[in-house]
Amino acid sequence: MIVRLLAAATLLSAASTAALANDTMANTASGGLVFETTDAVEMVSEDLAISETEIVVRYVFRNISGRDVTSTVAFPMPDVKVELYEGDRSVPSGDINNPLTFKTLVDGQPVEMARETRAVVGETDVTEKLTALGLPLEPFGEAAGERLNALDVAARKDALLSGLAMTEEEQEGDAWDQPLIPHWTFRATYHWTQTFPTGRELRVEHRYEPSVYANLGTMLGDADFAAETAALRKTYCIDDALMATLKTAAKTSEFGQIPYAERHVDYVLVTGANWARPIGDFRLTVDKGSPKNLVSFCAEGVTKTGPTTFEVRKTDFTPTQDLNVLILVPTGG
Structure with a gap:
């Protein structure tokens, strides 16, 4: 299945200079946020729901240090750059300060977020x-x-x-x-200052509209795009069964083209490994939007829970890669 998307929380120390994603601790340096790890706060649980129209992630944190901890918490978004092949990237809102309509609640109360934006070529800040x-x-x-x-x-x-x-x-x-x-590549990170009281749980919720990369068609299975097909299959763990479905659909479509359009949703997940312990209880729900849509992303133990939803459950989970979700939408061609 597919997702490279979008955000994870991370911590930033008030006295240092670093920052992270999938909610993670961070510090503020002269060059911007820098991600770091912490042994003071653990992520008890993460409940992540991803669709083409909305991303919702709910965390439960627990301070295990024996003292109150105040830190910058960062939520990095996926890198964005222009692709040469035909497609478009959605920007949900015209608000230049909050284009993804990002909202955060801490223990049910709204929190105002700051947003840091940077541009890089390779790893050079431009x-x-x-x-x-x-x-x-x-x-x-x-x-x-x-x-x-x-x-x-x-x-x-x-x-x-x-x-x-x-x-x-x-x-x-x-x-x-x-x-x-x-x-150049565009990088955005949402962040805020948070105190984690010792000895109790803290609940954090992020909700936003993803910036979806949409292509009018798909290169999957096109003989002229063998390299691109291989790359897509690797990124989204596209299996032979899905490829066979696309091939069958092409036989009955006009001009023999594959009658599906690509939607790409990405989420920064690896920063969830920056906390004191592995994520105690992790749940991922991917909603493909319509029963007619196809979906692919890389995950083990995927269970179909409804006409459009798929679920992954893990305990003591340490993410090692970001999440990339591919949704294929019928074009009717």
Whole structure:
């Protein structure tokens, strides 16, 4: 099944300089949030529900240190970058300060979150460089491409050579004279300061609309995209049975094309390993949205619990990879 999505909580120490995801502890450094581990607070449980329209995650934490602990808690979102093949990434809200309509409750009470945004090429931070050029940190949307291509020739050349930009394909002549496409990666982390009282449990809930990558069709099974098909199958653990379903559907569709469109939902899960102990009780629910949709993601012990829902239960769980969910929606073609 598929999911690379979205968020996990992490802790940040008030006196240090680091931050994390799937709720995790973190510190604030001059370069931004830095993730770190803690032996003071354990994650008793995590209940994660993922769909194309909403992500809800509920945690129960317990302070086992014998003293109150105050720390920055960070919830990192998945990296976002522009893909060359045809598709679109949704931005649920026009609110530039909260585009995913992110909401947090602590013991049932609303908590105001801060959001840190950065841009990188590889592991090089280019936030200040983009700002100096007047470019938005978000590479998706019309503004980034328009402003990138409005730069003078010298700046365009530098953007291409430094990896800030790419061209759709190699063309004759100077590449910086061709239309440029943003090639940096956008990173966003929500965070807040939290006190974990000693000797009692603390309940935290995050709720938001995911930024879904949507493709008008699918490359799965297309002979011209063998490498891409292999990569998708690895990322989303797509089995032979699903591939056979797609092949059968193509035989009865117009022009012999696979009549499904891709929806990608990602979630940052590995930061759940940054707490004092493994996650005591972990539950994942994936909702594919419609009984006609297909879904694939990497997980063991998946149980179908309803017409559209699938569940995974784990005890003493230490996540070792993020969650990537692929939903295939019929196109009717």
